[in-house]
Amino acid sequence: MARRATSYKVGWLGFTAVVVAGLVGLVMFQPWTTNAESNSSTQTQFAADRPKPVQPVEFDGKRAMEYLEAICKIGPRISGSEGMRKQKELIEAHFTKLGGKVSYQRFTAQQKSRKKPVEMANMIISYHSERTRRVILCAHYDTRPIADQEPNPRRWEEPFLSANDGGSGVAFLMEMAHHMKDLELSVGVDFVLFDGEEYIFDPKRDEYFFGSKHFGKEYLKNRKKMTYTGAILLDMIAGKGATFPIEQNSWMYASRLCKEVWDIAAELKCTAFEEKLSPYSVEDDHLPLNRAGIPAIDIIDFDYPHWHRLTDLPKNCSPEPMIQVAKVCSVWLQRAR
Ligand SMILES: [Zn+2]
Structure with missing residues (x-):
């Protein structure tokens, strides 16, 4: 995660988020519950409209x-390192061994606080690459050079996993x-790993989000050839006891996808997916995607106590929240049109 803010601290974006999301949330959440109840009583009548039953992975x-553990064993994975x-x-x-088609979007990024530019690359793993209607599961794969939430600043530059x-x-x-080969998909799927989300000194x-900004720009160039109908960003999904309330910017920019x-x-x-609006908004890789016209949401845990600390280690992670995220994402992928 790059930057977290309670809504009133992030200028117009957060302010609008709290006002709009709060109001929309109030209006939407009530009917949401009512819909769920009325769905069961009108099951037969609207059977044709109901989502196709599909199995989670x-x-x-x-x-x-x-x-x-294997990734962390490499050590820090800072952009360009x-x-x-x-x-x-x-x-x-x-990914290649398991049937994904791997490609890179390479680009050069100049960070304000660094003398030299650095070579970066988003990795894209494609399934059904011939399909022109596509969806995205994405995350960043670079790590932050400094553990700047570590209470002792003298430890900030120690290797941060x-x-x-x-x-x-x-x-x-x-x-x-x-599991991708077992899914019944109507759309193409791209896993996108963004570089340069955390290249912060x-x-x-x-500047944040080099990779997702570059991805958004490239998408706008290729818009006529293909369409992304939605994107789910995964950030900090393995903390022990992680919960995922709806992040405010996701609700503001892509409320239908949130729903x-x-x-x-x-x-x-x-x-773990709490049906309520989070008190936080976050600037993350989903924002450049939304700006490029891709409805994108962030599944993110705001309460991980080891965020940007040297204790962000595999032993403080757990498979449980990832299992839930996998169930939800795999059903979403199969219902995507
Ligand atoms: Zn981070």
């Missing part, structure tokens, strides 16, 4: 944790890759 949480190079090698081989923040999304998609001055996803979670009794 049998996500192997133990294997996902092994992937998380040797660790990032090793990670790319490991996961490219993994960032297991949940940067590792969990990668490990999750590595496990999901085993000076949190006040530096789809949290409705699926309710159907599947995935209780």
